[in-house]
Amino acid sequence: MEIKEGYFYTKEHEWVKIEGDTAKIGITDYAQHKLGDITFVEPPENGKEISAGSAVTGVESVKAASDIYSPISGKVSGFNEALENEPGLINESPYDSGWILEVKIKDESEKEKLLTAEAYREYTEGLE
């Protein structure tokens, strides 16, 4: 199970990569593994204000439909349009070409509440 250093994580198995005032968000290798082949990703509403922990969009796999919770508060500023034709990118490359959305960060201090790679590794090991 790959966990990428330098990213932040949540217990809902999302990752966040912070680049300046923007947060790039996706689901972890653990999550894509549990969900199985992803078949559809719902484009989130651009410009929508979201608060940390609330559902911002959803993904569907052969096994289930799951909500994606925003790890951080802010405004939706981007969506990985490549997923519309190739939702399988999430399975192939969950941390890079399988990213899902971008959010303009509202409150940088929320970062403190996210898990580090090390903390997330410990958390997932506890689940097995």
Place this chain on the structure above:
Amino acid sequence: MKNIFEISVKGRKGFDPGEADENILEKIDKSLLRKGELVLPEISEFDAVRHYMRLGRRNFSVDENFYPLGSCTMKYNPRVNETAASISGFASMHPLMSYIDEASVQGALEVIYNLSFLLCEITGMKKITTQPYAGAHGELAGIMLMAAYHRKKGNNKKHIIVPESAHGTNPASAAAAGYDVVSVPVDESGDMDIEAFRAVIGPETAGVMMTVPSTLGVFEKNVSGIAELARENDALMYYDGANLNAIMGRVKPGEIGFDIIHMNLHKTFAAPHGGGGPGSGVVGVSEKLSGFIPVPEVIKTPGGMYGLNFNVKDSIGMLASFFGNFGVLLKAYTYILMLGKEGLVDATEKAVLNANYIMKKLKPYYDLPYDRLCMHECVFSAKKQAAKGVRALDIAKALIERGIHPPTVYFPLVVEEAMMIEPTETESKEEIDIFIEAMEEIARLAENEPERIKNAPAGMPITRPDETKAARELKLTCL
């Protein structure tokens, strides 16, 4: 196998409708005329018969195979129900006659009236509407009734609480009716986490939707306490009756504090299903919601005649044309009368006994996440086998190879590699033992020769369809 359009031969005919009226095109309003060409397969009647017989043989049906598809309640559909539904007085009646001449359809109205009475008796509810066409339609009707109640009282309600162990349609129905959904986790024994529930219930809670027994096959222990907390907040209790067959005749949801229930007549009351319908999602309501039910309501006049009442003051309106799927109502009515009070209780008890027998027998082989007395179904996890690379899906395929329909897999979502087994009361011990032996054999193979399970099913017309491709490249036409 070719589809019916691929066996079409230009000019071949199976049916001759005769010559059309000379001026037919002038008699029909232009707006109703088809613009494009009519595409139909050109085949003989014999081609059609063979085609569908062949398709039927490739099917897996409850009439041929053990079918423990959890939550779906694939029980035997007694043939006498079909006999009742084919009585020509019923089968060839036009529903519009109930509006034009009530006296000419007294029998049909009596069936609806009596069935409603019996379902009220079984569920402890006050009024019934037979209109909803299936379970999810019944759920929407139930939530609309809930909303009408709150509107009338001027309540400001925003959300509906749904435990994780409820049917997946519950949150969908709540959302479709315009409410926010608040999900509550289950505790380690499989009941709703009562502390988490306390934390979210409040004056803005419109209702609590529960599936009892839950999708984990267990009876919610705290149900009375949950109902009491709901009442304190003027939130209504919704009973998803998809699993009513586990308590029918033993527990009345109305007596444990539920206000609304939908029943799947095609599950609990043995009407055929599984091919996409027709179903029936009859809804029952308690006294406080009686004034909101859909119209028309079938009533009995003091003179002993049956009639229609359109005068329900706060009615949410009509949800379906006429009375829902009448044929299904007729089958359910026949089923209830044939079994009688004792028979219904007996069916319930045997459904629970059969599920517990399977649970006990398979426990040494498969992980049992919620190890307690189950109701009409039991939920295992294929976790142990997954460690060897054999997943719930592989076990399902191996069962098909052995002439058994798989249980429901990967549901409920709270159980990893879930296998949800519902034998129903209509299976004999001999049939159930064959299933148990197959499951034991599969567990042994998963341990020693996992490849044999991973390559199943052998010798079937269809083996491993590419499910991902089917979902990613959806194609809904056969042309």
